[in-house]
Amino acid sequence: MKIATWNVNSIKARLPNVLQWLQQEQPDIACLQELKCVDDAFPVTEIEDLGYNIAVHGQKTYNGVAILSKRPFDEVSNGLPGDESDEQARYVEASLSTPGGALRVASIYLPNGNPVDTAKYDYKLAWMERLTEHAKTLLTYEEPLVLAGDYNVIIDEQDVHDPDAWRGDALFRPQTAERFQSLVNLGLTNSFKACNAQGNLYSFWDYQAGAWPKDNGILIDHLLLSPQAADKLRSSQIDKFTRGWERPSDHVPVWIDLDMG
DNA sequence: ATGCCGGGCGAAGCCCGA
Numbered sequence: 001m002k003i004a005t006w007n008v009n010s011i012k013a014r015l016p017n018v019l020q021w022l023q024q025e026q027p028d029i030a031c032l033q034e035l036k037c038v039d040d041a042f043p044v045t046e047i048e049d050l051g052y053n054i055a056v057h058g059q060k061t062y063n064g065v066a067i068l069s070k071r072p073f074d075e076v077s078n079g080l081p082g083d084e085s086d087e088q089a090r091y092v093e094a095s096l097s098t099p100g101g102a103l104r105v106a107s108i109y110l111p112n113g114n115p116v117d118t119a120k121y122d123y124k125l126a127w128m129e130r131l132t133e134h135a136k137t138l139l140t141y142e143e144p145l146v147l148a149g150d151y152n153v154i155i156d157e158q159d160v161h162d163p164d165a166w167r168g169d170a171l172f173r174p175q176t177a178e179r180f181q182s183l184v185n186l187g188l189t190n191s192f193k194a195c196n197a198q199g200n201l202y203s204f205w206d207y208q209a210g211a212w213p214k215d216n217g218i219l220i221d222h223l224l225l226s227p228q229a230a231d232k233l234r235s236s237q238i239d240k241f242t243r244g245w246e247r248p249s250d251h252v253p254v255w256i257d258l259d260m261g
Numbered sequence: 262a263t264g265c266c267g268g269g270c271g272a273a274g275c276c277c278g279a
Binding site for chain 2: 009010012013034036037060061062112113114115152154165166169170171204206207208209210211218220247250
């Protein structure tokens with residue numbers, strides 16, 4: 001079972017690319033981020049026509065996350081628990097049944113956090129702590145769980161073309177790495193890292209300054225697995241080719257293959 | 262490059278992303 005995550009940077013602007021990719025790569029589940037649209041503006045028909053069920057948690061102009069699944073959802077919940085006052089649409093979670101049993105998937109758009117001397121960075125750190133608390137709860141279910149998304153976290157120097165240029169950035173500072181490590185330390189497996197030991201493989205290239213032709217990228221899109229999901233992990237890859245398409249997102253899909261029977 | 266591109270909003274130019 002192929003499960004992917006992709007920050008599409010506007011589902012409206014990216015619809016042709018997303019449809020092409022879905023048809024070509026046939027993911028069973030696709031977690032999308034940065035839809036930049038309200039629920040009613042999501043292109044439901046075009047995606048349903050390719051055989052997907054859709055769970056959308058949208059927002060006007062900013063953020064917005066979705067899960068597409070060839071199998072129907074059993075349950076869907078919008079928003080990350082832990083702060084009722086948080087109105088940013090950055091988390092949607094769904095459970096579904098597979099031949100190999102129950103599976104739970106979340107589509108995550110973790111806050112960027114820049115500039116670091118502002119409330120935006122505090123929000124990022126607080127959001128990461130909320131995510132860790134919620135993950136603790138989900139792990140008590142002892143079922144296959146995939147926390148997939150744009151984490152806006154550069155985990156180590158292997159994952160950035162120019163580490164010194166990113167040193168003080170919200171994506172790469174020690175406090176960010178510590179929070180991410182606390183999440184992983186709950187017992188989660190970083191699937192791409194588990195399958196690919198070599199570095200300099202990226203999921204984001206800035207639109208500016210020739211970042212893409214120079215391969216000046218960062219790896220910030222991750223799929224974290226519960227032990228029950230990690231046991232079923234076969235492989236993980238990056239669909240780098242979509243960055244070379246017309247009107248690309250600045251992110252590309254990262255996916256895993258899970259043996260769900 | 263603390264925004265050089267790209268998208269939203271909305272109809273010019275600002276806000277935002279990483």
